[in-house]
Amino acid sequence: MNKMRRTSVCAAAVSAAVLSVVAPSATAAPAQIQSQPDSTQVNRPFERLIVGYKPGTAEASSDTAASDDARKKGKSLHRRTASGAVVVDLGSKTTNADSTIQAFKNDPKVAYVEPDLLMQPFADPNDTEYSRQWDLFEATAGMNVPGAWSSTTGAGVTVAVIDTGYVAHSDLASKVVAGYDFVSDSARARDNNGRDSNPADEGDWVARGECGTDANGNPVPAADQGSSWHGTHVAGTIAAATNNSKGIAGIAYDAKIQPLRVLAKCGGATSDIADAITWASGGTVSGVPANQNVAKVINMSLGGQSSCSTTYQNAINGAINRGTTVVVAAGNSNMNVANFTPANCNGVITVAASSREGNKAFYSNFGTRIDIAAPGGETRRGTDTPGTITTPENGIWSTLNAGTTTPGAENYKPYQGTSMAAPHIAGLAALLVAKKPSLTPAEVKDLIKTNARTFPGTCSGGCGAGLADATKTVNAVDTTPPPSGGLENTTDVAIPDRGTAVTSSINSTVTGNASATTKVGVDIVHTYRGDLVIDLVAPDGTAYRLKNSSSSDSADNVVATYTVNASSEVAAGTWKLRVQDVYSGDTGYINAWNLTLR
Incomplete structure (x- = not known):
């Protein structure tokens, strides 16, 4: 069977993430059930309501009838719109008119009611370096950030930057909350006392060969390296002060930054980084006071070439279970991220880097x-x-320091790397959580991926769901909520193009009769969902068809909740989501799914 094709999103499956920078370097069959948006839930001011009456009612055509109806509800008619709806005066500017809105909702003559929101022009921030920040606003490959600021700026969210620490910078000073120095080796820390409550960046400069040799006997590093002030650059991208007539604009500029120092001379230890993950997310670390500013988002622009260790995975699992989204840079080796950690750990958001083109x-x-x-x-x-950068305008500009070893004057400079890409996503995650604090890490991840735009250029080997789109993602909050349920599997499973079926499993202890309205929440990222056949397989092997293939359904992704009549006797055991791509030309992966049996 033939089907119409369109350009595919660059990439395929997903799972975790990791790594540092390039310059400078730093180591270490049922009907689908979907919720409808509630357009009355807003956080912007309004002083009128727009009310649409059902066709055939007197109010739909008569201003007198509409005015009388508004008066009965204690309000007055302002005017009628071109669409036939009427505008009702509330009498004052507000962000909450619940009782009046509910009165109109309860009226059987009313088709809809929504606030007449007051909009503002999207003026550019007045930060002096903002024009250099193509990564935020350029149409070709920017992340479309400015349009998100009308509804969220990150207020109330703390983002932990697990990195080299923080060097004082006036564009960040108002954003920093108490962090911690987790470098346990005092010699590498350069502060002579190992772990302490001061996360100041003491500099990570090293001389040629000072960190040993590589597998081939070559000195590490191969040449002298100055201090990177890496954590400060990362922090600026996330939350630099904005509209302060200086420097750059941060993505989540009302969020707070919690600097956690784990990288120092010659890099950072896995044990220190894992403790920082635990502490940032509100977990307990022996000998370290409780975190008074628990982070809802963690950024790790660090990593190394290895499989995901149990130490990393346990720390990440703990953070996610405590409600913290973990963002990790993919790494800068032009290699398969599956070989780099913590990017290859489960549950994190793994971020690749794109160019200005x-x-x-x-x-x-x-x-x-x-x-x-x-x-x-x-x-x-x-x-x-x-050593001279010939195209600085194509880098990511952020807060930095001019000191070659120890701190000097503050400045702004361009860096490149997946270390710079990751904080863009950490900032976006902060915008999402600020808008809806109840979002889980899995929901944050799903929103970012589901609302990505097609990769503008080329990507060989896989660049995930596409290029992140901040405005589209923020606007999707409460519009297309990710599926929810009691039992969940968030480990990504790649779906081979026109290949064999793949499965993702959930273990259940439910015995006896499962509910006749068993719920299956499915979140699959795929560039032509009509290719897919989806089944739920019960522990006894019974298969329930959720979705057939459809050659005409060319839309992206499957985000749906299915109801299944699974009332037959079932035993405790393993339920499976089985997915098969039956046509060629597109790729994807199971992002998450959940199961509610009762």
């Missing part, structure tokens, strides 16, 4: 475990003057 950045790791791409920049260095 909208291509996968030349250095960015790739693969089916990438969740999303974000701007990471792509600068070039001169051959005649080694």
Whole structure:
């Protein structure tokens, strides 16, 4: 059977994420059930309501009847719109008119009621370096951030930056809350006392060969390296002060930054990083006071080449279970991210880097475990003057420091790397959680991926769901909620193109009769969902068809809740979501699914 094709989103499956920078470096068959949006839930001011009356009612055509109806509800008619709806005066500006809205909702003559919101122009921030921040606003490959600011700016959310610590910068000073220094080796920490409550960046400069040799006997590093002030650059992208007539604009500029120092001379230890993850998310770390500013988002622009260790996975699992979204850079080796940790750990949001032209950045790791791409920049260095950046305008500009070893004067400079891409997503996650604090890490991840836009350029090897779109993602909150349920599996499973069926499992202890209205929440990222056949398989092997293939359904993704009559006797055991791609040409993965039996 033939079907119409369109350009596919670059990439396939997903799972976890990781790594540092390029310059400078840093180590370490039932009907679908969907909720409808509630347009009365807003956080912007309004002083009138727009009321649409059902066709055939007197109020739908008579201003006198509509005026009388408004008066009965204690309000007055303002005017009738071109669409036939009427505008009702509330008498004052408010952000809450619940009783009046409910009165209109309860009226059988009313088809709909919604606030007549007051909009504002999207003026550019007045930050002096904002024009350099193509990564926020350019149409080709920017992340479409400004349009999100009308509904959320990150207020009330703390983002933990697990990195080199923080060097004082006036564009960040008002954003920083108490963090911690988790570097337990005092010699590497350069502060002579190991772990302490001061997360100040002491500098990560090293001399050639000072960190040993690699597998081939080459010195590490291969040349002298100055301090990167890496954590401060990352922090600026997330939450630099905005509209303060200086510097850059942060993505979630009303969020707070919690600096956690784990990277120092020669990198950072897994044990220190894992403790920082635990502490940032509100867990207990022996010998460290409780965190008074628990982070709802963690950014880790760090990593190394390895499988995901039990230490990392346990710490990440704990953070996610406590409600903290974990964002990790994919790495800068132009290799498969499956070989880099903590990017290859389960549950995190793994971020690849894109260039200003909208291509996968030349250095960015790739693969089916990438969740999303974000701007990471792509600068070039001169051959005649080694070390000189010839295209600084194509990098990611953020807060930095001029000191070559110890701190000097504050400044702003461009970096490139997946380390720069990850904080774009951490900032977006903060915007989402600020808008809806009840969002779970799985829901944050799903929103970001489901609302990505098609990759603007080229990507070989897999760049996730596409390029993140902040405005579309923020606007999707409460509009297309991710599926929810009692039992859940959020481990990504790649779906081979026109291949064999794949399964994702959930273990249940429910015995006896399952509910006749068993709920299955499905979240599958796929660039042509008509390719897919989806079944729920019970522990006894009974298969319930959720979705057939359809050659004409060319839309992206399957985000749906299905009702299944699974009232036959079932035993405790393993339920499986079985998915098969039956046509060629498109790829995807199971992002998450859940099961409610009773």
